[in-house]
Amino acid sequence: MSDSRDQRMADVLVDFCAEVREGDLVTIESTTLAAPILRDLYRRVLEAGAHPLPRISLEGLSENLLKYGNDAQLAWENPVRADDIETVDVRIVLEAPGNTKRLSNIDPARHAQYERSTERLRNRYLERAAAGELRWVLTAYPTQAAAQDASMSLTDYEDFVFGAAFLDDPDPVARWREFGERIDRLARFLSEKRELRIVAEGTDLRLAVEGRTWISAKGRENLPDGEVFTAPLETSVEGRIRFTYPAVFNAREVEDVRLRFEAGEVVEATATRGEQFLREMIGLDEGARRVGEFAFGLNDAVSIFTSNILFDEKIGGTVHLALGTAYPESGGLNRSALHWDMICDLRSGSEVYADGELVYRDGRFLNATNGSAD
Amino acid sequence: MIDPRYERLAELVLDYSLELKPGEVLRIDADAVAAPLILPLHCGGIKRGAHAYTAIDLSGLSELLVAHGSDEQLSFVSPVELREIDRIDAAISIWSEANTRSFSRVDAERRQRQLAAARQVAIRRRERVSRGEMRWCGTLSPTDAHAQDAGMSLDDYEDFVFRACHVLDDDPVGHWRAVGEELQARALELGSVHELRILGEDTDLTVSVEGRTWRAACGLHNIPDGEVYTSPVETGINGTIRFGFPAVYGGREVDDARLRLEDGRVVAAEAAGGDSYLQALLGMDEGARGVGEIAFGLNYEIDRFTRNILFDEKIGGTMHLALGMGFEDLGGQNRSALHFDLICDLRRDGEVYADGEPIWRNGRFLHDPQPARDVEHVG
Numbered sequence: 001m002s003d004s005r006d007q008r009m010a011d012v013l014v015d016f017c018a019e020v021r022e023g024d025l026v027t028i029e030s031t032t033l034a035a036p037i038l039r040d041l042y043r044r045v046l047e048a049g050a051h052p053l054p055r056i057s058l059e060g061l062s063e064n065l066l067k068y069g070n071d072a073q074l075a076w077e078n079p080v081r082a083d084d085i086e087t088v089d090v091r092i093v094l095e096a097p098g099n100t101k102r103l104s105n106i107d108p109a110r111h112a113q114y115e116r117s118t119e120r121l122r123n124r125y126l127e128r129a130a131a132g133e134l135r136w137v138l139t140a141y142p143t144q145a146a147a148q149d150a151s152m153s154l155t156d157y158e159d160f161v162f163g164a165a166f167l168d169d170p171d172p173v174a175r176w177r178e179f180g181e182r183i184d185r186l187a188r189f190l191s192e193k194r195e196l197r198i199v200a201e202g203t204d205l206r207l208a209v210e211g212r213t214w215i216s217a218k219g220r221e222n223l224p225d226g227e228v229f230t231a232p233l234e235t236s237v238e239g240r241i242r243f244t245y246p247a248v249f250n251a252r253e254v255e256d257v258r259l260r261f262e263a264g265e266v267v268e269a270t271a272t273r274g275e276q277f278l279r280e281m282i283g284l285d286e287g288a289r290r291v292g293e294f295a296f297g298l299n300d301a302v303s304i305f306t307s308n309i310l311f312d313e314k315i316g317g318t319v320h321l322a323l324g325t326a327y328p329e330s331g332g333l334n335r336s337a338l339h340w341d342m343i344c345d346l347r348s349g350s351e352v353y354a355d356g357e358l359v360y361r362d363g364r365f366l367n368a369t370n371g372s373a374d
Numbered sequence: 375m376i377d378p379r380y381e382r383l384a385e386l387v388l389d390y391s392l393e394l395k396p397g398e399v400l401r402i403d404a405d406a407v408a409a410p411l412i413l414p415l416h417c418g419g420i421k422r423g424a425h426a427y428t429a430i431d432l433s434g435l436s437e438l439l440v441a442h443g444s445d446e447q448l449s450f451v452s453p454v455e456l457r458e459i460d461r462i463d464a465a466i467s468i469w470s471e472a473n474t475r476s477f478s479r480v481d482a483e484r485r486q487r488q489l490a491a492a493r494q495v496a497i498r499r500r501e502r503v504s505r506g507e508m509r510w511c512g513t514l515s516p517t518d519a520h521a522q523d524a525g526m527s528l529d530d531y532e533d534f535v536f537r538a539c540h541v542l543d544d545d546p547v548g549h550w551r552a553v554g555e556e557l558q559a560r561a562l563e564l565g566s567v568h569e570l571r572i573l574g575e576d577t578d579l580t581v582s583v584e585g586r587t588w589r590a591a592c593g594l595h596n597i598p599d600g601e602v603y604t605s606p607v608e609t610g611i612n613g614t615i616r617f618g619f620p621a622v623y624g625g626r627e628v629d630d631a632r633l634r635l636e637d638g639r640v641v642a643a644e645a646a647g648g649d650s651y652l653q654a655l656l657g658m659d660e661g662a663r664g665v666g667e668i669a670f671g672l673n674y675e676i677d678r679f680t681r682n683i684l685f686d687e688k689i690g691g692t693m694h695l696a697l698g699m700g701f702e703d704l705g706g707q708n709r710s711a712l713h714f715d716l717i718c719d720l721r722r723d724g725e726v727y728a729d730g731e732p733i734w735r736n737g738r739f740l741h742d743p744q745p746a747r748d749v750e751h752v753g
Contacts, residue, residue: 039434045440046443057428064413068420073423080461
């Protein structure tokens, strides 16, 4: 007997996020730990008249490859995986880790080598998605490992995950539509602005966004969702920012990151822990020292940091900035092998100005300026 | 923590059955319940320099398809899966299940339709295997479901499986090579036989095998293995035979089946249990009343019936006969959607004559086969 929230989650993913239609080829990608909801998803995809194609992984397989594979094996692009990416209409991807630190001891150089082997396919599926040929959604199914990262019991973490996806609501889809309208209004408001200034403790940052597209993330490609993001003008970022939450990349945490920007580039980077790793990442390539994304987190049902970017970047009352590659649809030109989101809590003692006007204070947009706050 | 016995089983499959080489593409097919064997197979594949990957199924999904799928969904074959077969150098099927009776109560006709779709991929694979374009091996990772079917604890069942696979021997590969030589010599010898006569309890059956090729099953396509088999002459089977072990097909059992055959066709059939199922299977199509296979089970570590054909057909001292589909490459001409193995216990009071000469008594051949090399020279 599955948790009725599993079923609701499956319904929301299939009917709303991915809008599965008759005849679609739909890969359902996860680990065996998501078994209960995978059955619900499989059934829902069948009910939609589509063809479910389970792609189930087992904890430990990627570790085998990363530990024992030679260069040729690490660089191998599985043609079957490539065929999936070229063929399917929908991808439903569920994170369900058994141990989030499983790959921590893998040599970073080998990890990077492996990441490069998957890069072409990652770009290819984003390309197909941008062309409207492929719909996809990424979500997380609660497991003990993810709960542990969030410092919670599994039961509490389940409440957190399902709550963040509005699955406790009698009509989650209606709630997502309504929330989406609010995010759209905010995106329209921001798209009229030329410059933003963020002020908080340890932070005074200016960035130009004129001519860039603000994109509403409202429950299509991520569940949960709730952010509005764009790419700032590449040479415009000036000032400093202090990130209140640990910055997590490839399961490594860097604490109390402080960056100083001049003409769009990081000129100073410090951290109380993991500074070396931070510097390595920033030095990865030319684009890694520039900002590819700036965003407001808007989901108030995500109120705590859980060390999972899928949730953390949506925390209501935060902003995040990503070093590295920009999403082309936002108009950003920066390109890099890196895309590292770092999150700054603005829920107390902070202000955001748009073209000199105060529009956001202590984690909330002000009613008077955009008519879209709660 | 990997149980070293599972690791040894993985090594046997990779090094002996598949002779996996660096750079080859290896697909491992299994239900997630087979994880204890999937992981060492995958790890072993990687360590041998192959591009190993998995296709993992989850118990319960195909039941949902049979229960809720439309006709179109039931017969759907993923184009990705069809194309995939052509890219594989070696494949492993782990036949482990979490529940061997998952399909007991589903609509049989819908289940057949789903199986027919799945078979399209299997047929394509078999074609490539028989053309020598890829290698393939089927095996099993012990699960509670199979232990339960065998009437054992999982612990005891693991012992049984690993003994049958000879993975606890000092040199498992050496064992299977020796089995291969012996069974190949036996298969060559049987190739010159015109007619077999099988005598046992309520059994007196003559089987013409003239001109047919016998094949040794010695661990290349199945682990465990151990049988020699052929497809008999379609019109040359006469007499009666009684199958002491339950015969299992599609998760359902036929108990104590007795058949009478005339000119290769079943003319009378009855079973103490599952008789109506037996009659239904015989009526499946034209070829279901014919015989597609006759074989000697020769793995003497498999000493009991465990309700799993991978093991049962190899029980040392038995013979089995399959109703339905024959082996074209061995000269078999019978065609059917059915291939139903029935096992006849000859370990007590069993005798087999080849062209009038006794060759087998109480579950054993009376003499060792001539070494294959000598036989070849004579031939």
